[in-house]
Amino acid sequence: MNSIKLLRLAQNDDVDGLKVFGTGVPTESCARILSEVCYEKSGDTIAHVAARSGAVGVLRHVLEDLKATNLLECANLDGKRPLHEAAQASQRETVKLLLHLGAEIDSLKRADWTPLMLACTKPDLVTVELLIRAAANVTLKNKDGWTPFHIACREGHHNIILYLLDTCPYSWKNHSNNGRTPLHTAALHRHLECVKLLCVKCSYEPDEEDSCGTTPFMDAARVDDTQIMDTISSYHNVDVLKTDMLGRNSLHLAAQAGALSAIEHLVRHYGLDVNILTKTMQNALHLAAKEGQAAAIELLLSLGCSAKQEDYKGRKAADVARAANHHACTAILCEAEIKDAPPK
Structure with a gap:
């Protein structure tokens, strides 16, 4: 019987199938053979597969009857022991058994x-x-x-x-x-x-x-x-005006993420100035422009955020959007600049 079939028997809690495999084979030899069976890519042994699947019968047979106790703390390629697998899969009875058998x-x-x-x-x-x-x-x-x-x-x-x-x-x-x-x-x-x-x-x-x-x-x-x-x-x-290490407050972060409800809530409910600046003289439009947040840009403009604000490098939000190849954002911001331009 090949390794894959043995591992499938373990997954299905097929104790009888494993016993058929061990017919005529000395217990010590059977334990050694089963201990060496594993999936090549993951390193999962029969004990890992059984623990994850809740195959209590197979675990009892392998660990208690055959005394393949080396499998109790055998690690797969991710460093997981059978108890890790049982715990992650919420296999309560398997967890109980492994703890009873002395799993670390x-x-x-x-x-x-x-x-x-x-x-x-x-x-x-x-x-x-x-x-x-x-x-x-x-x-x-x-x-x-x-x-x-x-x-x-x-x-x-x-x-x-x-x-x-x-x-x-x-x-x-x-x-x-x-x-x-x-x-x-x-x-x-x-x-x-x-x-x-x-x-x-x-x-x-x-x-x-x-x-x-x-x-x-x-x-x-x-x-x-x-x-x-x-x-x-x-x-x-x-403190709703509190800033992070880069001088960005909640409004700036919301604009950067395109968080539309948060943007409107911060301005209308918490009273944040929509034109408040970061340490680098950028307003929320600059941050939204960099990330291509077109809907956020339109909302910020409707709330009165200035498209003419220049950062410490002299860049407007449209310049930031253009540099990042966000064409839709660039078009929106350029149009906003034209609308805000004083009449000749």
Whole structure:
């Protein structure tokens, strides 16, 4: 029987099929043969495939009956052990079995992800609970400085966030390597209910900055989520004029991203001056022009943003659009300049 057929038996939890393969073969030899079977491209062994598929019967047969215990901590080419696979696939019974057999709870795959971190990418709270009750470390960070709490906030798993806060009340204090809080992440990924939860349960500073000077409010503006903008501002006394390291405020970032609702909301609801400038003397039109955001340009013009403003290099927004080969934007801005020109 070839390797692919054996791996498919594992995927289908076909214990009888594996036993047929082992008929007449000494247990030790059978264990050795099965331990060497893997997918060439991924390095997934029978244990990885079974763990991911929830094939508890196959795992018991291979790890307990045949005593191929070397497979318990065998890493594939991504550094994943079977417990990583089971946790990521929310295979509860498989997780229980692997933990019972002594799988290392905080083993690291490539990029320093633990099984708990992978479990937090999925909404299954029970798998997360199983790992934490088995003493999984909730404070470990991956190579980007993210903890399980940060990951749960990225995915918007409200129930897991609550459980992690109950388990480790200071989980929310983590900053990633680039200075981003879980609130930044939840806002950027538009998880409104999670943002509300974090605002109520956690004591974030009103305008907490990441390493680029970006605040959660700015992130919400950039992704065009006015509900999250309003939620953050209602719980925190945010400075809507705050700028990042490049001197861009929320309006500039919204213009750059083409976030139409956020642009209008910032001007009409929060009262931002549509012609406010960055450190380099650019207004929101310059940033929208550079990114080819034609709809944002039309909206900004309708709100009174000047097409005649020159940046520190003497460039108008039309010049920026032309340099970036955004022809539609260039045409809109040139027409706006003509309309704004004083009569001869």
